[in-house]
Amino acid sequence: VQLLESGGGLVQPGGSLRLSCAASGFTFNIYAMSWVRQAPGKGLKWVSGMSGSGGSTYYADSVKGRFTISRDNSKNTLYLQMNSLRAEDTAVYYCAKGILMVVNPDYYGMDVWGQGTTVTVSS
Amino acid sequence: AIRITQSPSSLSASTGDRVTITCRASQGLSSYLAWYQQKPGKAPKLLIYAASTLQSGVPSRFSGSGSGTDFTLTITCLQSEDFATYYCQQYYSYPFTFGPGTKVDIK
Numbered sequence: 001v002q003l004l005e006s007g008g009g010l011v012q013p014g015g016s017l018r019l020s021c022a023a024s025g026f027t028f029n030i031y032a033m034s035w036v037r038q039a040p041g042k043g044l045k046w047v048s049g050m051s052g053s054g055g056s057t058y059y060a061d062s063v064k065g066r067f068t069i070s071r072d073n074s075k076n077t078l079y080l081q082m083n084s085l086r087a088e089d090t091a092v093y094y095c096a097k098g099i100l101m102v103v104n105p106d107y108y109g110m111d112v113w114g115q116g117t118t119v120t121v122s123s
Numbered sequence: 124a125i126r127i128t129q130s131p132s133s134l135s136a137s138t139g140d141r142v143t144i145t146c147r148a149s150q151g152l153s154s155y156l157a158w159y160q161q162k163p164g165k166a167p168k169l170l171i172y173a174a175s176t177l178q179s180g181v182p183s184r185f186s187g188s189g190s191g192t193d194f195t196l197t198i199t200c201l202q203s204e205d206f207a208t209y210y211c212q213q214y215y216s217y218p219f220t221f222g223p224g225t226k227v228d229i230k
Contacts, residue, residue, distance in 0.1 A: 034219070036167075043210065043221060043222075043224045044159075044161075044167060044210055044221040044224075045221065046212075046218055046219040046220065049217070049219070058217045058218065060218045061124070094166055099169075099172055107155060107215065107216075108214055109157030109169055109172035109173075109212065110157070110167075110169060110212075111169045111172070113166035113167055113168070115166055116166060
């Protein structure tokens, strides 16, 4: 079971980036997934999540309207489109697989994490 | 959003010690709480979910308890590899939120 993020980099304020998370080793389309970020020297902050089917999406207030989560279950890949980036979005971004919860599958702890991809927003 | 506090924010301990970390939520979570361990430069690792269920492969010296608003992570007989930062996370409602973390270092 593995998650591999890509797409991070240096971007100017107001710019855009799309992060990808390639999943392998599990049946991707039955698991909810999330993006979690960690600013330098800070704690973990949940950013966005999506149900296994892709029918439900959730966002932190700080990114709502700027970030869009999506998934392509045929490619076993999760995405995070980030627009109107700000300096405070600078962080390592992790994708994480939700534990399969029989009751309330959209509410989960996260049992597999990628290695993270670094996003730096700076002029 | 549900606010999560953790105490202490840091602690110093010795190998073999028993360590207890507390997580408190601003509203009831039932048992929708997870605990993670993170080492510098690494991704978090799930230790406990559903407040007290040990994740597969995690040593039995880790245990979780609590429900509602007050939760505890206990590490019995601290090992050298346990020096890390520990976070709790609620998944009772969106947005999911993490506690600020508890750093466990060597005394």
